[in-house]
Amino acid sequence: MRKYSRASKSRSDGVPGESGEGGDRRIFPLSFSVTAAGGLYILLLLPLSLAAIRTGNNLLVIVLAAMLAAVPVSGLVSLASLKRLSLSLEMPENVFAGERVALKVAVKNRKRVLASFSLRVEERGTPGAPPLLRRLRAALPRHRKRDGAAGTPDGLMDRPAYFPVVGPGESRTALVLRSFPRRGRYTLHGFRVSTRFPFGLFERARLARAEGEVFVYPSPRSISPFFHLLPFLPGALESARPGPGENLRSIRRYREGESARIIDWKATAKTLRLMAREYAREEESRFCLILDTRAHAPRTAAGGEAFEKAVSMAAGIASHFIEEGTAIAFLSPAAYLAPGGDARHLDRILRELAVIAQDEAPAAETVGPWEPGAFRDAAPLPELEGIFSDKHYKIILTPRPRGTFPAAVWRSAHVIFFDQL
Template sequence: MKHLVPRIDLHKLIHELTKEREIPGTSLGHVKHSYRYHPTTQGWFFFLLTFMIMIAATTSGHNLLYLLVCVFLGVFIVMGNMAVMNLRSLRATRELPMEIYADTPIPVEIRVINPREVMDSFSIRLREIPNRDNSVEGEVFLPLVEKGKEASKEYWLKVSRRGWHELHGLEMQTRFPFGFWERSRTILSQTTLLAFPRIFHTWREAKATLMLDGEFSGRRIGKGDELLNFRNYEAGDPIRWIHWKNTAKTDRLTVALFHHPENRQAIVTLRTRYPKWEGSSFEEHVEEAISWAATATVRLLEKGVAVGYRDETSQIPPASGENHKRRILTHLALV
């Protein structure tokens, strides 16, 4: 009795199963979606086992082995399609922080929305798409995103150097259900972010925090937090200026005077030009100097000191506040 042996073009089958496919998705503004898939190492072993059983079925002619090959191939293909369904229609959004510092992990919250009404999504991994110089890193794993709901989680975004960086978007991956296929959905969303210089946790000269000698350089009266002096109450002085404790002590109505914020000033000076430099670590030296300048700026502003900046080509007058801090850090990030 002759057994009918099906003709299978193995090369064509492998090509169809493993080739990368790009399926256009819904375009939301500048956001663009695409799918890619390929077998994992476990998937290749499973496919190799199926191929060996196929050879045994061809040489022996047992119909049971042919049936087993068909079952294995069917399971292999069905698992790949389940991985595609696992990622279908998922949406991801993230909120980038206003301040990002080089070589410092920053928590970023990401939300994954599953609008489907039938199927939950399992084992979802999201990561930042690498840019040209691989300067941006970030990855998060979500075990479950229930149907009709959203799941949120924080991941650590790390930028390796200061300056401008391109973010190409997120890549959504899954190996559901058994890890034989890896399906990835690329969410392209072009944006740029500016990374400020690295901030050191401790000051260079002391193991604690930055110390400032001669904190007050003037006697202007203002609305600061540091006490300057007391004087007798005069008509027209605000009631909130009255220092009741000192009034009870001196038996005279006295008011408290505070330092003007401009009494506390500091200039951070950065040297950016060197006549000669011997050695191969010049760039590292400059980067370290920029980081120390940024550290001094942040620490002094936290102490309430008005900070200015100066180098060989530019100068920023002393001031305080978050906007002024970002102005100096932006200059240091691009210097």
């Protein structure tokens, strides 16, 4: 079962800071628009008014009065439906790009007597604009990022949630299916709750400020069986240095003062000298996943696609080996995460991969040999020296061309070039 966490919570009583302190206290809602049915209704009122005035027919006057009375009644009833509502949005804890997830939109009616009818909850768009104008403005590139309307790249809700009725004191929940096309940080810009109740002639809406964000992780790419052959084994690795361990390294002369437990009596009997067993030191496995984001050529569509594949590959490698219980560190030119092997550490790595971006290539650059100094802004120098020593085994994903890695790197690393993906 998927776990959910609350992304944001808000009330529809107003937008603090936009209409004075304490929120909007005006009688009328923040936005008002006429629906298509309302437009036809108003057009019908015009000839009916002329006919009632010119003929003086009592029946026409009564019908006209009833139709005119429906306008303020519609406004008051819809206004009452939008009063004292609490809104919240819950997201799954882990969301991956391309995965279809369900967002939980909850509405609580805090009124004691009156119910709320025909509520439509969507992500906040352009305040006060009619629905048609909001859609036209959202289609313009220069308004997309600023407005944060539903369906924009950085929004959470791409479609509204509908609640037919919410009784007094009740809470209702609706599911909105959403598929995030790409990784990144998706921001909630607030809620817009509207209603066309009771006659569907006019739409009234209120804005509710809410802040929240969700990190959409890159979709982990399945790794090839070759990675199972790499020395990614949890536990200890045999060192070339002598020390405490279980694997026999050599038989040597016994030194005075050493423990009698290491004496090899068979070798002593053969050589007629005290001989001792020397074991290989066991050291804890240390592994590091390195994602090189420095571009070495002008950015192209193919290069951007290769970078996204590399990010997905990094997510797949981290997920696979942490699931097998191997502690692993993560390093990029912008971030460093110390070794860890639990689910929280995997979340931290995936969060870094969700927002990581490829650096722009300089106008004129000569691709030199691989230098660990490019990562000095991400990790302290002692950490870098340990990572790039032979004690750490490294998987390096890089856009660098072949032939730029010295032989010393290959002794303790596996390099994946972007053009291989």
